[in-house]
Amino acid sequence: MKIIVKSIILLFAITSLSGCVSRGSGGKEYVTVEATGYCKCQECCGWKRNLLMQPVYAYGPMEGERKKLGITASGSKAKPGRTIAADTTIFPFGTKLKVPGYGTGIVEDRGGAIKGNKLDLFFRTHKQALEWGRQTVTVEVMR
Ligand SMILES: [Zn+2]
Numbered sequence: 001m002k003i004i005v006k007s008i009i010l011l012f013a014i015t016s017l018s019g020c021v022s023r024g025s026g027g028k029e030y031v032t033v034e035a036t037g038y039c040k041c042q043e044c045c046g047w048k049r050n051l052l053m054q055p056v057y058a059y060g061p062m063e064g065e066r067k068k069l070g071i072t073a074s075g076s077k078a079k080p081g082r083t084i085a086a087d088t089t090i091f092p093f094g095t096k097l098k099v100p101g102y103g104t105g106i107v108e109d110r111g112g113a114i115k116g117n118k119l120d121l122f123f124r125t126h127k128q129a130l131e132w133g134r135q136t137v138t139v140e141v142m143r
Contacts, residue, residue, distance in 0.1 A: 029141040035099065035119040037132030038085070038111075040070040040078060044129060060112065072109035083122035085109035090116065096142035101135070104142070 038044040047067045048058040055067045070078045073085075074093045084097055084105040091097065095107040102121050114120050119139070123129040 029143065030138050031117065031141055032136065032138045033117045033119050034134060035102075035121055035132070035137050035139075036134050037123050037129035038120045039123050039126045039129045041126045044126065045069075074108040076108050078109065078122045080122055080124040080128075082106055083108055085111045085114050085120035085122070087115050087118065091119075091141070098140040098142060100137050100139070102132075 042048060042058070045067075046058045046060065047055045047069070050056045050064070055069050057063050057065050057067050072078050072083055076083075081103045082105050084091075084099070084107050086095070086097075086107045086109075088107065088110055091107045093107055096104060097107065097119070098104045099119070099121065105121065109120070109122065111120050121129075121132060123132065
């Protein structure tokens with residue numbers, strides 16, 4: 001009997017380690033993610049100007065199509081300290097995430113490289129996005 005209890009505890013310990021979503025005390029949900037920074041520049045968002053100097057997608061299935069700069073995939077205006085791009089199969093649009101060092105943001109954008117436990121944080125300038133770099137952070141999911 002003791003062995004069974006022990007193995008259940010061990011199993012629980014293993015699953016709570018491997019599954020990144022964990023519940024801390026007080027019903028709070030935390031998730032450890034790899035967070036990068038981005039801004040609305042050409043380098044971060046993959047756009048270029050066409051012959052009429054209009055911003056268009058530089059590559060991908062939308063190549064050559066007009067692109068609205070600073071508008072998120074959910075249609076809102078990207079705001080520094082608020083806009084977060086995530087894998088919306090994990091964090092749907094509207095999910096509030098408390099990111100240490102960034103603030104409490106909302107998932108309102110997507111990105112081709114943002115899959116799984118990855119976040120992209122929107123910054124005002126490219127310099128700020130570079131300064132953030134790539135960080136492994138434990139964020140609080142506020143549902
Ligand atoms: Zn940029």
